[in-house]
Amino acid sequence: MKKAEPRSVLMNLLKSPTGIQGFDEITGGGLPSGRPTLVCGGAGCGKTLFGMEFLIRGATMFNEPGVFMSFEETNEELIKNVSSLGFDLEDLVRHKKIALDHVHIERSEIEETGEYDLEGLFIRLNYAIDSIGAKRVVLDTIESLFAGLPNQLILRAELRRLFRWLKTKGVTAIITGERGGENLTRQGLEEYVSDCVIMLDHRVTEQTSTRRLRVVKYRGSMHGTNEYPFIIDENGFSVLPITSIGLGHIVSNKRISSGIPALDVMLEGKGFYRGSTVLVSGTAGVGKTSLAAHFAEAACKRGERVLYFCFEESPNQLMRNMRSIGIKLEPHVQKGLLQFQATRPTLYGLEMHLAVTHKAVNAFKPDVVILDPINTFIIGDKPNEVKTMLMRIVDFLKGNHITALFTSLSSAERAQESSDVGISSLIDTWLLLRDIELNGERNRGMYVLKSRGMANSNQIREFILTDHGVELREAYIGAKGVLTGSARIAQEALENAELLTHKQDIERKRRELERKRKVLGAQIAALNNDFESAESEALKMIETEKDMIKRLEKDKIEMAVSRKSVIENRKPSKLKK
């Protein structure tokens, strides 16, 4: 690999980065340097803006001044139009970073009287380029000349000369062209500009519009061939290189809490893997959003950034509702850790959603992303496309080590374990919330359907929403099946009563034992007393006996003394012999 590197650098085409978000990624570095590129598309697809952003980014980010030659809009119009996108074109013009030249041609004012060429255009362009030392040029839309000049033959020959001239001039140029019927452009400009062709498209399907970009051709370079959605918003253009992400994301072994201790316990006591994708699915009103809010709150408390996409509720409504179960999200919003993105899914097409998600994530740089719920996308769209889109989102988030939590509403009629959008294979941890109907009650149950890479609990827990958040209780599993709600409470009461009886039993037995011990103690004390008195009696007798013996001996000695016999002395004399 390393050996090949210098060679590949030599062989690679030099590229001029456009600075347009995402575009440089799909083209591997930008537009071909020193060559013209054709940007074509229908009306209102963003050609002019693409060109303009190429120049502005070039001037501001890469220090490459540019010339914008407009054949349609006047300079004033251009300045006004791009100022709505946050670019101060006037300032750039003043600082000689960008030169604007409006070329206007009125057919009715022109009479053709013999041989001519477009040298005037060349001179103007050349003058503009030289006056600011431009490296980039945009011609927007040069096809307007066809409407202004009657002699097509001359025009075509001159255009060919112009593009060649641009190449020799060494400027990176964008030539925009209106899309024609069969050709890429109405006047077949692709014939002249053949190094790089980019097509922009603005399609409306099922009342929602999506902008797409495609690199039709890029001579001498690899490029992404897909149609990439792009958006134009207050920050200009951004293209999404969605499929450029492979499956090579780095995984983390770190675990993060779900915000519900009991749920963490079910997941080996540690919670989700960081960077994994969690799906919470269930029927209506089972508490999916509550679970998501818990997770969001926990993440914010850890000081992580959370981006919350809500597609059904407004942020205020969601925060109010969550306050009722004791989850306070407002402080985190104020601190800037939590950001809501509330849009109706029908507001724009899927690709656009993807684009918006992409952009929001890139801008906010969250650690956790919540999409609540994902299946609202299905309205008016094909499930297949939804799946692709979600896959792209999942890939994108994983690639950025973002933990994602999706909620999905499953309808009661369908099998619980098939999520509507069929994205189960993309999901790492799947929590299923379900209704358990019993004894005329409807209760919530939750279990971990799957959780990749951990020994998760197989238990169904009862899921209770309290004023201090979600609680998980062990469901009672008895002969009658799973008991939840009041049945569980009754069962628990029964168990409690039994427990009390047991406790009382034990207490009684303990008291009995105590009594016995006391009785025994008393007996021992009495016996001890008896013994002590007997002992003292006996000792007294022993003393008396001893005294008697002593007295007898004394008497004996006294008697012997009186008889003058030496009893004591005899014995030693015997021993001496």
Add this chain to the structure above:
Amino acid sequence: MKPNKGSSDKKLQKSKPPNKADDKWVLRLYVAGQSPKALTALANLRKICEEQLEGKYGIEVIDLLINPQLGKEDQILALPTLVRKLPVPVRKIIGDLSDTERVLVGLDLKAVG
């Protein structure tokens, strides 16, 4: 070239009404260097003017190779271009002016008959 044009402008503005025949004509010819086309155009223009506007015309020749910034003012793309600055309205005639008929039409000088 320029001061001439300015003074003649002022003079002419006063000397309305626009009776074509009495008006002073200001014609400006844009060229790029001494190209054959440029020379042909100038020769053709002189001839036509002498024939049609004897004594009441002024011709300015602007070489864009020398003064490229002047091309912007009259929206010059094609060369050579003849611009009729006066009398108003401004008219543009492109080409080497070899088609006399069309030049006359373009200048609004179409000879009667």
